Amino acid sequence: MAIPTPREEFIAGARAITPVLLGTIPFGFVAGVASVASGLTPVEGMALSILAFSGIAQLIVVQLIAANSPILVAIAAAAVVSLRHLMYSAAISPYLAHLSPRWRALLAFLMTDQSMAMTPMRFNEPGDKSNRHWHVLGTSVTLYLVWQATVLIGIVLGAQIPASWSLDFAVVLTFIALLVPTVRTRADLAAAIVAFGVALAAAGLPYRLSLVAASIAGIAAGMAIELARRAPREHCAGRR
Amino acid sequence: MTTWLIILAVSIVTFLLRASFLVFADPHRFPHRFRQALTFVPPAVLAAIVAPGLLLRDGVLDVSASNERFVAGLVAIVATIFARNATAAIAAGMSTLWLLQWLGV
Numbered sequence: 001m002a003i004p005t006p007r008e009e010f011i012a013g014a015r016a017i018t019p020v021l022l023g024t025i026p027f028g029f030v031a032g033v034a035s036v037a038s039g040l041t042p043v044e045g046m047a048l049s050i051l052a053f054s055g056i057a058q059l060i061v062v063q064l065i066a067a068n069s070p071i072l073v074a075i076a077a078a079a080v081v082s083l084r085h086l087m088y089s090a091a092i093s094p095y096l097a098h099l100s101p102r103w104r105a106l107l108a109f110l111m112t113d114q115s116m117a118m119t120p121m122r123f124n125e126p127g128d129k130s131n132r133h134w135h136v137l138g139t140s141v142t143l144y145l146v147w148q149a150t151v152l153i154g155i156v157l158g159a160q161i162p163a164s165w166s167l168d169f170a171v172v173l174t175f176i177a178l179l180v181p182t183v184r185t186r187a188d189l190a191a192a193i194v195a196f197g198v199a200l201a202a203a204g205l206p207y208r209l210s211l212v213a214a215s216i217a218g219i220a221a222g223m224a225i226e227l228a229r230r231a232p233r234e235h236c237a238g239r240r
Numbered sequence: 241m242t243t244w245l246i247i248l249a250v251s252i253v254t255f256l257l258r259a260s261f262l263v264f265a266d267p268h269r270f271p272h273r274f275r276q277a278l279t280f281v282p283p284a285v286l287a288a289i290v291a292p293g294l295l296l297r298d299g300v301l302d303v304s305a306s307n308e309r310f311v312a313g314l315v316a317i318v319a320t321i322f323a324r325n326a327t328a329a330i331a332a333g334m335s336t337l338w339l340l341q342w343l344g345v
Contacts, residue, residue: 079257
């Protein structure tokens with residue numbers, strides 16, 4: 001079979017991310033509306049979105065700017081809500097380590113929850129892997145452009161979609177769609193269930209620290225099951 | 241001015257966290273256990289993101305059949321397992337939620 005060209009991989013990546021965009025669109029809209037509502041100018045709101053490219057960080061930061069918080073507080077809050085990116089960075093690095101620093105910096109800048117979930121899935125498929133970073137780029141660039149467009153629409157329209165439409169739930173549903181295929185073994189399932197439970201138990205923590213606590217607990221649970229089995233069936237990220 | 245400083249600083253911080261391992265570390269040197277642990281990042285983090293969206297209502301835990309989002313989320317999970325695609329999950333989840341809200345269960 002012919003090796004997929006960079007262009008084919010890019011287009012396949014863009015296609016693969018398309019259903020997930022159904023959740024990105026209302027989220028981006030909300031982030032745009034929030035930045036205007038917090039008193040940022042349209043240019044400031046777009047700059048934050050273009051440079052930081054993180055829905056949760058954008059929402060938190062505009063709230064803190066509105067509250068006249070000190071710079072260090074805003075930076076610390078953005079760092080804490082983005083701690084999961086540290087884990088994502090480690091999780092996808094084995095698949096992308098062969099790339100040039102420039103490529104890795106580009107894919108890091110464009111990293112999202114979605115690309116973190118989809119990168120291992122694409123790389124674990126059979127076949128030639130040499131152009132698969134273009135698949136990651138295709139998913140990432142598509143998501144980036146759609147995100148910026150929807151933030152812009154939120155900033156320009158500035159109005160809320162009626163809450164009764166419950167479009168915010170589409171965000172949760174896209175995360176369910178990303179989550180389910182990542183659960184392939186019993187250890188994965190244990191990681192998901194424990195993280196789910198701890199996220200609820202720790203929900204009172206500020207700055208979404210519950211997300212960090214839950215993630216670490218989930219990873220520990222997955223490792224515990226993996227080690228308890230002792231079976232030497234390898235399950236390593238980036239095994240080539 | 242302060243707003244622009246915050247925008248720039250936050251952008252640098254979010255980039256550095258994303259770049260951390262991917263740009264500055266060599267995964268071939270990761271200890272074996274660490275690499276194993278990394279395979280659990282996707283299911284753990286994604287489940288942690290999903291949980292409050294399904295079961296917290298205004299910060300309060302609601303595990304009951306009257307929690308429409310919980311029921312719709314379960315339907316979406318089943319739909320994803322069988323259909324293996326995101327469109328099915330979103331269509332099944334949103335239509336269930338709208339149906340339950342319309343019925344006023």
